[in-house]
Amino acid sequence: MVNGINLALQFLDSFAFIVLAAAGLAIIFGIMGVINLAHGEFILIGAYTATLAVTQLDLPLVVAMLVGGLITGLFGVLTERVIISGAWPNYVSQRTLGRDIIEPLYDRLADSMVATFGLSLILTQGARIRFGNSINQIATPFGAISYGSFSYSTYRIVLAGVSIGLLLATYYLFTRTDFGMRARATIQDKETAQAMGVNTDRMYMLTFGIGSALAGLTGALFAPVISMQPTLGDQFLVEAFVAVVVGGPSVVLGTALSGGVLGAILATFSNLYGTFIGRIALLVAALIALRFLPEGITGFLEQVRKRRQESE
Amino acid sequence: MSTNSANGEADRSLPSRLRSRFEGPNTIGESRGFWVGFAVAVAALAVYPAFGDGSQLSLFMVLALLGLSLSVVWGYSGVLSFGQVVFFGIGAYTFGVVSINFATPGGITAAVVAGIVGGGLSAAILGYFMFYGGVRDVYVTIITLVSTIVMHTFMAQTAGSEWAIGEAALGGFNGMPDIPLLTLGVEGVSYQFIYNPFPMRIIGIGAFEISPFYYLVLVLLVGTYLGLRALVNSDYGRVMVAVREDEDRTEMFGYNVTRVKFVVFTLGGALAGLSGVLYAARNVYIDPTVFSLLFATLPVIWVSIGGRKSLLGAVVATLAIEYLRISMAGELALVLLGTLLLVTILVLPSGFVPWLHEQAIETRLGPGEAGEADAPDAPSEVSD
Numbered sequence: 001m002v003n004g005i006n007l008a009l010q011f012l013d014s015f016a017f018i019v020l021a022a023a024g025l026a027i028i029f030g031i032m033g034v035i036n037l038a039h040g041e042f043i044l045i046g047a048y049t050a051t052l053a054v055t056q057l058d059l060p061l062v063v064a065m066l067v068g069g070l071i072t073g074l075f076g077v078l079t080e081r082v083i084i085s086g087a088w089p090n091y092v093s094q095r096t097l098g099r100d101i102i103e104p105l106y107d108r109l110a111d112s113m114v115a116t117f118g119l120s121l122i123l124t125q126g127a128r129i130r131f132g133n134s135i136n137q138i139a140t141p142f143g144a145i146s147y148g149s150f151s152y153s154t155y156r157i158v159l160a161g162v163s164i165g166l167l168l169a170t171y172y173l174f175t176r177t178d179f180g181m182r183a184r185a186t187i188q189d190k191e192t193a194q195a196m197g198v199n200t201d202r203m204y205m206l207t208f209g210i211g212s213a214l215a216g217l218t219g220a221l222f223a224p225v226i227s228m229q230p231t232l233g234d235q236f237l238v239e240a241f242v243a244v245v246v247g248g249p250s251v252v253l254g255t256a257l258s259g260g261v262l263g264a265i266l267a268t269f270s271n272l273y274g275t276f277i278g279r280i281a282l283l284v285a286a287l288i289a290l291r292f293l294p295e296g297i298t299g300f301l302e303q304v305r306k307r308r309q310e311s312e
Numbered sequence: 313m314s315t316n317s318a319n320g321e322a323d324r325s326l327p328s329r330l331r332s333r334f335e336g337p338n339t340i341g342e343s344r345g346f347w348v349g350f351a352v353a354v355a356a357l358a359v360y361p362a363f364g365d366g367s368q369l370s371l372f373m374v375l376a377l378l379g380l381s382l383s384v385v386w387g388y389s390g391v392l393s394f395g396q397v398v399f400f401g402i403g404a405y406t407f408g409v410v411s412i413n414f415a416t417p418g419g420i421t422a423a424v425v426a427g428i429v430g431g432g433l434s435a436a437i438l439g440y441f442m443f444y445g446g447v448r449d450v451y452v453t454i455i456t457l458v459s460t461i462v463m464h465t466f467m468a469q470t471a472g473s474e475w476a477i478g479e480a481a482l483g484g485f486n487g488m489p490d491i492p493l494l495t496l497g498v499e500g501v502s503y504q505f506i507y508n509p510f511p512m513r514i515i516g517i518g519a520f521e522i523s524p525f526y527y528l529v530l531v532l533l534v535g536t537y538l539g540l541r542a543l544v545n546s547d548y549g550r551v552m553v554a555v556r557e558d559e560d561r562t563e564m565f566g567y568n569v570t571r572v573k574f575v576v577f578t579l580g581g582a583l584a585g586l587s588g589v590l591y592a593a594r595n596v597y598i599d600p601t602v603f604s605l606l607f608a609t610l611p612v613i614w615v616s617i618g619g620r621k622s623l624l625g626a627v628v629a630t631l632a633i634e635y636l637r638i639s640m641a642g643e644l645a646l647v648l649l650g651t652l653l654l655v656t657i658l659v660l661p662s663g664f665v666p667w668l669h670e671q672a673i674e675t676r677l678g679p680g681e682a683g684e685a686d687a688p689d690a691p692s693e694v695s696d
Contacts, residue, residue, distance in 0.1 A: 035450060086658065102658045109450040110392045114616045115657045117609050121650030129643050234605055238461050241454045276469055283462050287455065291445035 009152050010271055012160035015263035019163040020222070021236040022243035022255050023170065024215030029244055030251035031187050031207045034084055035109055038116040039215055039240060040233020041123035046072040046216025047223040047232060048127065054138045061141060065220035072216020073209045080208035083115055085201070106204065120233075127230040140224040159221060163259075166214065171252040173210075183207055238279060239266075242286040248296020257297045261285075334538060336545030338388065338553055340622055340669045357530055361522045370526045371594055372634045373533045375614075377587035379630035380536055380623060382611040385580035387620035388544050390556030391573055395438065395456030396584045396611050398463050399431035401602040403585025404592035405467075406430035408488045412480040415492040417502030424496070424589050431585015432578050439577035443570045448559075457608070464603035487599025494525065494593035506593060529590060533627070536583065540623050552576055606646075613649065617656045619663025628665055 025039045036042070050068035053059045059067065081088045086102025093101040105112040142154035174180035185193040186203040194200050218236070226232055243262055247254025265285050270278030293300045335342045341350070360369060378400055386392045407427035411420045438459065442452050471484025482488060493506040505528050509521035543549050554562040555572050563569045592598040601607060610633075618629025633652075637645055660667050 035453075083654065083658065089658075103661070110386075110453070111657055111661060113392070113450075113453065114612055115654055117612065118650040118653030118657065121606075121646050121653070125643065125646035125650070129647070234461075237605075238458055241458055245451055245454050276465055279465055280462060283458055286458070287441055287445075290447050290451060290455070291441065294446040294448070294451075 007267060007271055009157070011263055011267040013156050014266040014270070015259050016156070016160040016163040017222075017236075018239045018243050018263050018266070019167060019255055019259035020159070020218040021240040022247070022259065023166060024211040024213075024218065025240045026211075026244045026247060026251045026255045027170070027214065028208055028211035030249060030254075031183060031211075032084075032106055032204055033109060034105055034112040034116075034208075036116050036211070037113050038079075038120040038123060040237050041120045041127075042072050042076065042212050042215035042233070043219035043222075043236055044123065044127060044230065044233045045075055046219030047226070047228065048131065048135065048219075049216070050220035050223045051135060051138055051228055055136055061138065061224075065217065065223075068220030068223070069213045069217035072219070073213030075216075076212020077205055077209040079119065079212070080205050083119065084112070084208060085204060087201070124230045124233075131230070133229060135228045137228050138224050153225070155224065162221060166217070167252060167256050170214070174252060179206070238282070242282055246286055246289045246293075246296055248293070248298035248300070250298035250302070254296055254298040261297070334541040334545065336549070338544040338549055338621075339541050340624065340666060354530075354534055358527075361526055366523055366526045368638065369631075370523065370529045371591075372631045373529045374587055374590040374594060375610075375634055376533055376627045376630040377536060377590070378584055378611050379614040379618070379626040380540060381580040381583035381587065382615045383618075383620060383623050383626035384540055384544070384583070385576055386612075387615060387622070387626070388549065388556060389552045389573060389576040390559075391577060392450075392453045392612070393456045393577070393580070394453060394608050394612065395435075395459050396580065397602055397608045398438075398456070398460055399435045399581035399584040400588035400591070401463060401467070401598075401600075402434045403427040403431035403588030404598045404602060405482070405488065405588075406585075407589040407592050408491045408598050409477045409480040409482075411492045412488075412490065413478040416499060417495045418498045420492055420495045421497060421502075424494075424593075427589035427592075428582050428585045431588060432582030435581020435584070436574070436578040439574045439581070443574045443577070460603055460608040461605065464600055464605075467600035467603055483599075485600060487597060489597050491592055491596050491598065493596065506596065525594060529594075532586070532590070537623060537627060544623070548572075613653050615663075617653060617664060619666040622663060622665045622669075625663050625665030629663075 021043075024042065025036060028034055028036050028039075046068040048068075049071045050061075050064045053064035053067050054061060057064075083105070085104045085106070086100070089102050090100040093099060105115060140153060140155050142158065145152055145154050145157075172180075174183060182193070182198045183203050183206075185196070185198055186200045186207075190200050193203075219233075226235070239262070243255060243258045246262060247258040262282055262285060266278045266282050269281035289296070295303070331347065341347070357369075357373075360366060378396060381399075382393065382396045385396070404427065406429075407423045410423035410426045414420070414422065438456070441447075442455060447455060467482065468485055470482035471486065473481065475482045475484070480488060493504055495502050495504040497503055503524070505525040506523075509523050544552065551562065551567050551572055554565075554567070555569050559569050562572075588598075588602070591602070614630040614633055615626050617633065618625030618627070620626075633649070637649060640648065656664065
């Protein structure tokens with residue numbers, strides 16, 4: 001039976017899942033032109049850190065989750081310095097060989113995918129070697145709410161709230177602050193931004209760090225509700241990539257809109273025909289969206305806006 | 313590098329005329345030395361079963377066909393596809409389904425064809441939607457990646473008895489066992505390639521058995537390699553490379569870029585399908601792990617480590633990496649593989665084989681002279 005409240009709750013759930021899964025990826029892709037195939041493993045780091053912080057160090061859950069995001073963010077900065085920009089290896093090679101050995105991976109989409117996939121292999125297998133095939137999970141907090149004969153986990157509703165909050169915070173950060181302005185200037189025109197005194201190198205590093213921290217936070221937030229195994233990141237990948245593709249060039253707005261559209265599709269089809277058909281529907285929706293909106297939703301909106309300006 | 317075509321056409325002997333079909337700026341290896349080395353390598357592969365584990369090497373050679381399919385699609389036409397395993401898997405499953413239902417020599421031969429067509433057709437459908445739908449660059453990559461994951465989810469849930477095509481149950485995670493032994497021909501005139509070793513005795517080595525399947529795969533691999541060399545050095549191959557280098561400019565020259573990408577993608581799908589057919593035939597078994605994310609990225613690893621713009625690189629790297637992967641079956645294998653991948657793409661973005669080739673030319677010609685011969689990845693970006 002399709003129940004109205006059920007469907008609404010499932011929509012919120014799907015929306016939160018898609019938005020959280022995609023946020024970190026979208027920022028790194030949209031701003032740096034780097035496809036991070038290790039995105040799932042960044043989520044893994046956040047989830048494991050939060051879980052271990054609770055089970056081993058007895059930290060309160062909220063603190064543990066923030067720690068998860070922070071650690072992943074720092075790991076992201078490290079990744080950016082060593083692999084993506086190659087700044088640290090190049091610093092060493094300048095001293096020893098007298099030349100750079102690594103060319104930055106910015107806007108080299110295919111290469112960045114291959115490189116980060118290598119990283120992802122190392123991280124997944126590293127986690128398996130260090131922690132085994134699974135680690136103890138933390139209990140889902142808050143219990144459940146019930147209505148009629150149904151009950152629903154309160155935590156999942158909280159997640160929806162958190163995802164909206166994160167979107168708003170990211171939006172604020174990138175549109176209303178000085179940092180956001182510099183970051184956007186770097187995307188639009190790196191050379192001019194440099195000429196105007198923006199340290200673009202640092203912008204890339206911070207942006208990658210923020211994207212990674214969001215991925216880590218996603219992992220930490222979902223840690224109580226998914227099984228803790230080294231491949232846990234994989235289950236976020238489909239939704240994350242589809243949302244980024246459908247969202248288009250405007251990072252935050254795109255993620256929010258595609259989260260809304262795809263969340264509705266995912267919730268409806270999963271509710272009616274099961275999770276698998278839901279995923280297939282998601283892919284088909286993405287294919288159709290790309291067929292008619294090759295620039296994604298926000299690219300389409302931008303076109304409409306331009307056309308309206310011209311006609312006035 | 314020699315440019316044979318520039319020399320007088322008349323006085324060229326048959327071998328050099330034959331060779332010129334396979335030579336051009338898009339492949340490495342044009343010297344007589346290269347072809348001698350190539351012949352020696354093929355001969356070495358041909359006698360290898362007398363000394364080592366031919367059955368394992370036949371698997372690697374099957375996978376090398378998959379690597380070649382990605383090399384053509386990605387390395388020569390610039391379409392990075394994580395979906396080669398989709399066509400590989402569809403080819404394998406099609407072969408399994410058809411051959412289980414028609415387990416006669418004629419039926420199994422038809423199943424091989426069906427598998428190749430299945431791979432090509434699925435690539436054509438996906439490619440049609442993507443390329444004619446205006447999907448470009450990295451979005452193609454993402455869609456192929458997502459279709460791999462979707463195929464994995466789909467095949468994994470086909471355990472129930474309702475998921476059967478004729479006699480063949482798809483079997484979910486358990487996969488499809490009992491695939492008939494690969495037999496080519498028609499009733500009466502047929503030959504079984506799997507589990508049909510013929511004994512050999514060579515003085516000095518002793519008695520051993522060789523598998524006809526090994527030689528079937530070797531012939532197919534060498535044939536495919538040479539065929540693709542001829543393709544990428546043909547006029548069509550030049551257009552493919554032009555598409556890779558700059559789509560817009562190629563379009564401006566009047567080429568139908570969309571159709572080139574579509575055709576190459578379909579060809580790559582059919583080749584991956586062939587590889588899948590042989591994979592299922594060799595293992596007499598197929599299961600959904602061929603759609604897993606790790607397996608999907610293996611072709612990308614082989615091709616980028618070997619050198620994506622080099623067919624030879626794809627083959628050599630596939631054989632080498634698969635050998636490494638099998639022989640260090642410990643838990644560190646994946647970590648090492650990941651590190652290798654990371655270091656290669658960062659330090660040698662054009663891959664090992666082109667780098668070795670460059671070193672070889674430099675030692676032969678001496679430094680300085682080799683410069684213009686083939687600078688692999690000269691910054692091709694022109695401000696526009």
